[in-house]
Amino acid sequence: MKAITRFAPSPTGYIHIGNVRSAIYPYLVARQTDGKMILRIEDTDRERYVEGATELIEDTLKWLGLDWDEGPIIGGDNGPYFQSERLEIYHAWVKKLLDSGRAYADPTPAEKIDEYRRECTEKKIPFLYRNFRPENPPEWEPGMPIRFKSEPKEYSWTDAVMGEMHTGPEVLDDIILIKRDGYPTYNFAHIVDDAEMGVTHVMRGVEYLSSTPNYLALYEAFGLERPVLVSLPHILAPTGNKKLGKRDGAKSVTEYRDDGVLAEAMLNYLACLGWNDGTEQEIYTKEELVKHFSIDKIQTSGARYDETKLLWMNGQWIRRIFDEQGARALYDRTVGFWPESAENYDEEYRIKVLSIIYDRLKVLSDLREMTTYFFEDPEVNVSMIAENKFLKKLSEAEIEDLLKKTITKLSGVTEWNADNLQIALNELLEETERKPAELFSLIRLSISFAPFSPALNLTLDVLGREVSLARLNAAARSI
RNA sequence: GGUUCCGUCGUCUAGUGGUCUAGGACGUCUGGUUCUCAUCCAGAAAAUCGCGGGUUCGACUCCCGCCGGAAUCACCA
Numbered sequence: 001m002k003a004i005t006r007f008a009p010s011p012t013g014y015i016h017i018g019n020v021r022s023a024i025y026p027y028l029v030a031r032q033t034d035g036k037m038i039l040r041i042e043d044t045d046r047e048r049y050v051e052g053a054t055e056l057i058e059d060t061l062k063w064l065g066l067d068w069d070e071g072p073i074i075g076g077d078n079g080p081y082f083q084s085e086r087l088e089i090y091h092a093w094v095k096k097l098l099d100s101g102r103a104y105a106d107p108t109p110a111e112k113i114d115e116y117r118r119e120c121t122e123k124k125i126p127f128l129y130r131n132f133r134p135e136n137p138p139e140w141e142p143g144m145p146i147r148f149k150s151e152p153k154e155y156s157w158t159d160a161v162m163g164e165m166h167t168g169p170e171v172l173d174d175i176i177l178i179k180r181d182g183y184p185t186y187n188f189a190h191i192v193d194d195a196e197m198g199v200t201h202v203m204r205g206v207e208y209l210s211s212t213p214n215y216l217a218l219y220e221a222f223g224l225e226r227p228v229l230v231s232l233p234h235i236l237a238p239t240g241n242k243k244l245g246k247r248d249g250a251k252s253v254t255e256y257r258d259d260g261v262l263a264e265a266m267l268n269y270l271a272c273l274g275w276n277d278g279t280e281q282e283i284y285t286k287e288e289l290v291k292h293f294s295i296d297k298i299q300t301s302g303a304r305y306d307e308t309k310l311l312w313m314n315g316q317w318i319r320r321i322f323d324e325q326g327a328r329a330l331y332d333r334t335v336g337f338w339p340e341s342a343e344n345y346d347e348e349y350r351i352k353v354l355s356i357i358y359d360r361l362k363v364l365s366d367l368r369e370m371t372t373y374f375f376e377d378p379e380v381n382v383s384m385i386a387e388n389k390f391l392k393k394l395s396e397a398e399i400e401d402l403l404k405k406t407i408t409k410l411s412g413v414t415e416w417n418a419d420n421l422q423i424a425l426n427e428l429l430e431e432t433e434r435k436p437a438e439l440f441s442l443i444r445l446s447i448s449f450a451p452f453s454p455a456l457n458l459t460l461d462v463l464g465r466e467v468s469l470a471r472l473n474a475a476a477r478s479i
Numbered sequence: 480g481g482u483u484c485c486g487u488c489g490u491c492u493a494g495u496g497g498u499c500u501a502g503g504a505c506g507u508c509u510g511g512u513u514c515u516c517a518u519c520c521a522g523a524a525a526a527u528c529g530c531g532g533g534u535u536c537g538a539c540u541c542c543c544g545c546c547g548g549a550a551u552c553a554c555c556a
Contacts, residue, residue, distance in 0.1 A: 440514035452516030
């Protein structure tokens with residue numbers, strides 16, 4: 001069966017970690033069934049509307065590689081895809097309900113409703129608007145909300161994730177269909193849109209689970225077939241038991257992109273948070289996710305967001321891209337993450353640097369701090385040598401002597417490459433009768449003055465003869 | 480409060496009555512990879528399967544109760 005799924009966000013801000021999954025899973029289902037993915041913007045709340053939010057959403061989806069078949073930018077046969085442009089459609093649908101007596105215009109002033117609600121709270125009974133339904137509702141006129149006329153009864157349905165569901169009549173109420181301002185509520189608009197757009201799988205957060213009976217009543221009133229209902233458990237904040245939200249500092253998805261998290265890793269991590277195909281596989285490409293994903297393997301309980309694991313996965317992906325697609329492919333992803341001084345060097349050199357440092361990266365922006373000494377001479381910091389745990393027992397004279405011997409030895413390397421450097425380094429070890437920890441630490445520090453760096457011979461090789469020797473000399477002079 | 484959902488190592492999870500002395504991954508710790516950091520490799524610690532009853536020859540797996548957590552009860556989505 002070809003699934004037609006949708007992601008229907010409200011343009012109220014950026015997409016964060018806590019809510020992308022409701023875009024990823026529908027996408028996966030659409031692709032694996034050769035169906036369609038629709039992007040629909042639910043902008044019926046004009047007060048919460050945020051300028052530019054739609055672009056932010058599109059940007060996020062594109063970055064993750066979640067392309068849509070119908071929606072903003074590309075259009076489609078079932079548009080428009082902004083709810084604010086579909087007002088006539090909602091009004092036409094609600095008219096059917098008005099005509100059949102399943103909806104009514106509600107003249108009750110807001111203060112009166114508050115009063116009803118207070119009354120119920122005092123009596124400690126559930127507030128159900130249908131108990132206060134106006135007896136002779138007037139003809140509808142603009143400025144008046146329209147409510148559904150509910151018929152309380154029991155409902156049973158199957159949620160593809162949660163399983164068999166059952167509720168009593170007490171959860172059904174006269175929900176608002178059209179607001180006072182003429183815009184539809186989410187509760188009504190999504191039913192209409194899903195029907196018009198042919199959506200087969202409604203995938204959304206569990207918070208909608210308790211409203212489902214009301215949606216079922218609406219499907220029934222319209223004579224609509226129920227779509228497959230899929231409730232997605234929440235992603236929990238790192239601490240506490242609350243769902244992850246902006247208030248908990250949930251970062252936007254694109255913020256991770258700007259920090260140098262790969263889209264592959266992000267998609268992989270998020271897809272596997274609360275979903276597992278039953279095997280022990282951890283790393284999935286988008287294609288593999290499309291192939292292996294299945295709704296019935298989605299977890300029923302909330303999953304805690306763990307940034308550490310995301311970062312681990314990102315490291316895995318960085319290495320995977322380098323190993324499988326080559327240095328150049330990884331390099332293409334690193335644009336914008338290099339230290340400023342890297343601009344003075346050509347790509348070939350930067351790729352060499354990347355090739356020896358990539359397995360140390362957790363995020364691409366680590367490049368900024370980790371590679372500066374490849375692009376500019378480090379400030380000579382004698383105390384780093386003096387305080388090094390292997391070098392502090394050596395006298396200044398010994399250090400100076402070691403440095404001089406190193407300079408002499410390396411100057412004699414005819415063809416400057418990693419292998420020859422390693423040979424020279426090993427010879428130097430024998431000649432000076434020093435431990436690797438002493439000799440190598442000294443050289444490493446002298447050429448980088450960094451807390452850590454790649455293998456010594458590789459670093460020397462990339463730095464080149466001239467720069468390496470110059471730095472060694474500079475260090476020797478400062479002792 | 481009503482309604483609904485959820486409950487396996489710190490975290491993400493495998494597990495659908497016996498193969499579970501509960502498996503994998505992240506994290507943590509230890510060791511190895513001629514220096515550092517990381518990768519990689521090897522290993523360790525880590526879950527009385529929320530608790531209590533049943534059903535059964537046998538339950539993490541089925542049933543009931545309890546406890547704990549969450550969601551929802553808007554002219555927000």
